[in-house]
Amino acid sequence: MFHGATRRTFLGGLAGAGLMLPRRAGAAETVNLVLNWTPTADHAPYYYAKAQGWYEQAGIDLVIETGRGSGAAAQRVAAGGAQLGIADMATALLAKSRGSKLTAVMVVYANSPQGFYWLKSSGISGAKDFPGRSIGNPPGDASRLMWPAFAKKVGIDPASVRFVNVSPQAKIQALRSKTIDITSDFYNEHDLKMREFGADLGFLPWREIGLNPYGNSVIANDDFLAAKKDVVRNFVRVSQRAFAACVADIGPGLKALLASVSGLDEANQRDQWKRILELMRDPTTMQVALGAFNQDRLKEDYELVRTYFEDVRPLDPAKAATNEFLDTSIKFVGA
Secondary structure (H helix, E strand, O other), rough: OOOHHHHHHHHHHHHHHOOOOOOOOOOOEEEEOOOOOOOOOHHHHHHHHHHOHHHHHEEEEEEEEEOOOOOHHHHHHHOOOOOOEEEHHHHHHHHHHHHHHOOEEEEEEOOOOOOEEHHHHHHHOOOOHHOOOOEEEEEEEEEHHHHHHHHHHHHOOOOHHHEOOOHHHHHHHHHHHOOOOOOEEEEHHHHHHHHHHHEEEEEEHHHOOOOOOOEEEEEEEHHHHHHHHHHHHHHHHHHHHHHHHHOOOOHHHHHHHHHOOOOOOOHHHHHHHHHHHHHHHHHHHHOOOOOOHHHHHHHHHHHHHHHHHHOOOOOHHHOOOOOOOOOOOOOOOOO
């Protein structure tokens, strides 16, 4: 991804950026970060920065919590149970429009990671064959919340499928055993399913049908954001630095992740990270800043939410996300 002097210069710049982070005197601020799901490769940068002591150097005692879906993460942050969280941006926009006190401060997935998987041998060839079938995913899964948008986009009745509660770890087994017909999953896990099912695997990414809202983003509780702007700024900039370091070399990031989280296969996590790089890259993250939102895209995402969901209240999308805390010297640089 990086070659010779280019990579050395880039990492040297990151080191310099790290030295510029303000250090707090006295006790560090305890900050809870609730994840969207159980930790995997896309969360490696947070574990890496924590292991390196970067958050601590910036005055933050970071506590990382396992999540139960974007909807649950948004609710927890909005209620103040966690100061920061990770949630699908469309889910966050919907919550914000309904009065939830949260604001996105950094985008991780500039492209939607959502996709549906099925076995071709089941007779499904595409979305037109979904009616009458079962879709297995967890109750808080962002794709379940966003299902009405997908269904209407492909021209099927949103009520024509049956949802079955399946944990993230059980999706492949449920598909193999035909307990479910279809499952939703992030593109991160694509290689694992390819190895499991081979040519029998059917796959439809949402972005392929023109549904490409922003995906996972870092959200902050509005009251905490107003009272602790410096803490949020430091968290965002440390996280940018960690993501950029992992883009350059995921090895140390995976080492930190695997040291903190049991049950993960390193080879699978490396495959995931390659897919994550595709999801992180867009013109804004490459030209403005790693983690930056584009206001025109945010407006499009809000219109999508407003078009396909009920009880979406008037909202200025510019107030749902901000680039204020980003270090614009850190950009996504990668193949």
